[in-house]
Amino acid sequence: MAGKTLYDKLWDQHVVKTREDGTALIYIDRQLLHEVTSPQAFEGLRIAGRKPWRLDANLATPDHNVPTTVLERKSGIEGIQDPVSRIQVKTLDDNCDHFGINEFKMADKRQGIVHVVGPEQGATLPGMTVVCGDSHTATHGAFAALAHGIGTSEVEHVLATQCLIQRKMKNLLIKVDGELGKGITGKDVVLHVIGVIGTAGGNGCAMEFGGSAIRSMSMEGRMTMCNMAIEAGARVGMVAFDEITAEYVKGRPFAPKADQWEQAVAAWSDLKSDDDAEFDKVVEIRAEDIKPQVTWGTSPEMVTTVDGTVPTLEDAEDDVERSGFTRAYEYMGLKPGQKITDIKLDRVFIGSCTNSRIEDLRAAAEVAKGRKVADSLIQALVVPGSGLVKAQAEEEGLDKVFEEAGFEWREPGCSMCLAMNADKLGSGEHCASTSNRNFEGRQGYGGRTHLVSPAMAAAAAIAGHFVDVREF
Amino acid sequence: MKAFTVHQGVVAPMDRANIDTDMIIPKQFLKSIKRSGFGPNLFDELRYLDEGQPDADNSGRPLNPDFVLNQPRYAGASVLLARENFGCGSSREHAPWALEDFGFRAIIAPSYADIFYNNSFKNGLLPIVLDEETVDRLFKETEANEGYQLTVDLENQKVVTPSGEEIAFEVDDFRRHCLLNGLDDIGLTLQDADEIKAYEEKRRASSPWLFA
Numbered sequence: 001m002a003g004k005t006l007y008d009k010l011w012d013q014h015v016v017k018t019r020e021d022g023t024a025l026i027y028i029d030r031q032l033l034h035e036v037t038s039p040q041a042f043e044g045l046r047i048a049g050r051k052p053w054r055l056d057a058n059l060a061t062p063d064h065n066v067p068t069t070v071l072e073r074k075s076g077i078e079g080i081q082d083p084v085s086r087i088q089v090k091t092l093d094d095n096c097d098h099f100g101i102n103e104f105k106m107a108d109k110r111q112g113i114v115h116v117v118g119p120e121q122g123a124t125l126p127g128m129t130v131v132c133g134d135s136h137t138a139t140h141g142a143f144a145a146l147a148h149g150i151g152t153s154e155v156e157h158v159l160a161t162q163c164l165i166q167r168k169m170k171n172l173l174i175k176v177d178g179e180l181g182k183g184i185t186g187k188d189v190v191l192h193v194i195g196v197i198g199t200a201g202g203n204g205c206a207m208e209f210g211g212s213a214i215r216s217m218s219m220e221g222r223m224t225m226c227n228m229a230i231e232a233g234a235r236v237g238m239v240a241f242d243e244i245t246a247e248y249v250k251g252r253p254f255a256p257k258a259d260q261w262e263q264a265v266a267a268w269s270d271l272k273s274d275d276d277a278e279f280d281k282v283v284e285i286r287a288e289d290i291k292p293q294v295t296w297g298t299s300p301e302m303v304t305t306v307d308g309t310v311p312t313l314e315d316a317e318d319d320v321e322r323s324g325f326t327r328a329y330e331y332m333g334l335k336p337g338q339k340i341t342d343i344k345l346d347r348v349f350i351g352s353c354t355n356s357r358i359e360d361l362r363a364a365a366e367v368a369k370g371r372k373v374a375d376s377l378i379q380a381l382v383v384p385g386s387g388l389v390k391a392q393a394e395e396e397g398l399d400k401v402f403e404e405a406g407f408e409w410r411e412p413g414c415s416m417c418l419a420m421n422a423d424k425l426g427s428g429e430h431c432a433s434t435s436n437r438n439f440e441g442r443q444g445y446g447g448r449t450h451l452v453s454p455a456m457a458a459a460a461a462i463a464g465h466f467v468d469v470r471e472f
Numbered sequence: 473m474k475a476f477t478v479h480q481g482v483v484a485p486m487d488r489a490n491i492d493t494d495m496i497i498p499k500q501f502l503k504s505i506k507r508s509g510f511g512p513n514l515f516d517e518l519r520y521l522d523e524g525q526p527d528a529d530n531s532g533r534p535l536n537p538d539f540v541l542n543q544p545r546y547a548g549a550s551v552l553l554a555r556e557n558f559g560c561g562s563s564r565e566h567a568p569w570a571l572e573d574f575g576f577r578a579i580i581a582p583s584y585a586d587i588f589y590n591n592s593f594k595n596g597l598l599p600i601v602l603d604e605e606t607v608d609r610l611f612k613e614t615e616a617n618e619g620y621q622l623t624v625d626l627e628n629q630k631v632v633t634p635s636g637e638e639i640a641f642e643v644d645d646f647r648r649h650c651l652l653n654g655l656d657d658i659g660l661t662l663q664d665a666d667e668i669k670a671y672e673e674k675r676r677a678s679s680p681w682l683f684a
Contacts, residue, residue: 016671017664021645025664027671029682037564039505048658054672056684065503084503084526091505128682135563135587151565151591152507161661163668167644169586199490200557203586233560235586256681264681299490320489320555327488418562420499437561439494445523 003274005171006238007206010146010271014129016163026166029128031158032114033060033101035092036420037133041156042095052099053162059123060096060103062089063113065420068383068410072422076107085421112386112412115139115353119223120388122252126241126268131158136353136436138229142222143249144241144271146206149230170280172205172234173273176213178287183470185363186221187355187434187453189213189285190228191293191303197283199301202234205280208273209239213287219248220359227354228436231300240272294340294466295438295451297328302438304340306456306468312336331440332448333428341466343450346429348373348380348461349443350407350454352417355434356385358392360454364434365398367458367472373406374464380407381423383415407461419444432460474596475654479577480623481550483614484540491554492561493588497570500526510566511573515541541574545618553610554581558599559588568595578624580631582607593647596654598626600641626652 004012016025038060045051052058065085072079077093080086089106096103104110104117111117115136118124130140130147133155140147154164174193194201207229214222222239229237239245246265249255256264273279291305302325304311310329313336316322329336334343350356350364361384373380382402384390390412393399399409416423417435419442425431427446434457438449452460459472501513503526516524519541521534535542541549552571558581559567568591571579578598592599602610613633614620623632626648631639650657661668676683 017667019646023644023646025661025668027668027675029675036502040507040565043505043507050658053668082503088503088505125682127679133563133565135561137563149563149587151563151568151587151594153565153591153594157658157661160658161665161668162672163661163664165646165657165661199560200583200585203557203583230561233557233585260681264679267679299492323487324489418494418499420502437492437494439492439561441498441517442494445498445517 002278003276005273005277005279006144006208006240006271007146007169007171007236008277010127010129011168013127014146023165023167025163026129027163028131028158029057030123030130031058031155032118032130032132032137033058033155034064034114034134035062035088036064037152038095038155039088039091040152041159042099044156045159050160052101052159055100057162058101059118060092060101061111061114061117062092062106064414064418065089066106066413067421068413068415068423070411073106073411081422109387109391112389113353113356113414115227116356116385116389119143120252120386122249122255125249125255126245126271131164135230136227138235138237139223139227139353141226141229141236141238142219143245144239144268146236148235169236170205172202172207173279173282174207174209174285175211175282176209176285176287177211178213180213180287180290181470183292183455184290185453185455186217186224188290188293190225191295191300191451192290193285194228194232194300195303196285197232199231199299200233202229202232205234206236206238207232207234209237210273214239215242218359219244220357223357224354228300231436241268292453292456292469294456296332296334296340297325298331298438298440299324300436300438300451302328306340306466308340310334310336310338310340343430344376344465345432345460346378347425347431348377348457349416349431349433349435350381350457351383351385351415352435353385353414354436355454356383356389358389360434361389361393361398364454364458365401367455367469368405368407368462369401371405371462373461376464377461378429380461381410381416382407383410384412386412416443418442432457432466473594473654473656476577476596476598476626476651478623478625478627479550480621481577482546482548483551483553483620483622484546484549485553485611485614486540487555487611489555490557490560493559493564493567494561496559496567497564498524500524502564502566507569508573510570511575514570514574515539548575550575550577551622551624552576552579553607553614554579556582556604558584560585563587565591565594568592568597572597580607580610593651596651598624598651600624600631602631602639602641606639
């Protein structure tokens, strides 16, 4: 009999019950909650007269529409200018207080983007099932956890039952072997992967990232990669447990304490695919082939290299793709064959659950140090992923590096990744962004997003257009 | 949840692949703490020529005449015909809420993003998968015939065209059962409460660090 994949193992460990029709009741170890996708779930509980099944499995923090300016943040929730956002953030507080759920409120220094906060607190642990009403929950799979986004009905289901009804997915392995070139990050790797398999390439699959390039990657890099598994259609992204995982987890507030640590590590050491495990599909990628990536269009699969050009209609595979390209040229205001380095930028955004961790900020600061943001830019924003990332960065003096270069240093939140708060693009503006989606209107009505790594974003801010960070 | 058995309605064709949930319902409308009222802002950026605001009156806004749902021939459409990977991106359940609130009861496409597919069933909205060739043919028929309607029969798992042609589709038994009966699956899961508790005790013993 063939061995098991990491996904098979995590699945097997969480099956409460298998039903005749092939669906299974899966136990959920951790649910993360935020203000946008939880209010209707809490309301559902209230209407049905139900209580949360297990309070300690939940952790909440507001992130999607919290303001990021010091001015708006200093007077707390009452200081939120947008009345609709204010009500939503307040509703999360009220619901968590009412039901007794642990919440890092907006003024708490541990507040931040759920997918930054969970790992940072050790609230995400190897071997867990982790869910959240947010598609980027795939991030937590970097810890050899089974993590995926869910809708609000399922948020309510997990609150009420601690379980989800699931059907097993297929196993997809993305194997990246070799050594990544200088300046190439997890962001470039995952954008390259999406370019290869397409935005629907992982539909119906749990996607494991393996190979020597992943084994030597930091937890931050692995989180960035798993975070964007969903942009390739896979609800789940995963990386096997190893010493790098253990090193990151050890000592964090929710991590196993001294007496349980050895026991936990022993249990986690098997959280990897067996050598003879069979995958439904394997995609092999050579690390050496990967260059800095830049998206040119309105889907993450519309991606090319910084030394490349906007593809022409001849590059499209069929009529559906050709019409997608045509619409994207128009929306993005680009011409087929145009050089990527010729795209002029209006704003730069460094942040989001994809790239707002300390390693990301260090990489961007290294590029920005001693340089100045181009005069042609309207704004260059740096938004740390959590209050603790912000504090760490300030301790290292990164805030000063950014501010001296002309970047704005902000309070933690999702910010311009999805522009639910005041941080947004104007219509027609081009933005080099370290976020995860370049959909139409994502960063603001009519806004034009180009996804890149933090170092590439910083270099673009300095130059005013895209430049190859390897030569910068 | 509204039960779904048989539904007949006008078909609206959205001839575009990878329709993402940001497009279905843009972010500013996600600030609502309610489940209803998203219909007027369904496909907001495609449907109107200006930028929509939450809690605003949409009746005086300029409509994009080229957008399919604004064309008189598709008025009252309740079956959406779409291309591959419909509903990709964000997990927002506001997407099926908006589609349902607008009046859609079924979607027909070659493929869906996983989370959207799952969310739809929880809201009385049936996402049907048909092969690309069939979908392509339905696009042609819809565009060629004004007032083109399809009948969706969940009980018998088939789509019936105006000419009487029957097209079979697959759907998971459990989801079909819940949708046919309009069942809330939380109640169903809680029938297994003893098994959940038994699993939980085992897990507490083997992985005590997961419990406070």
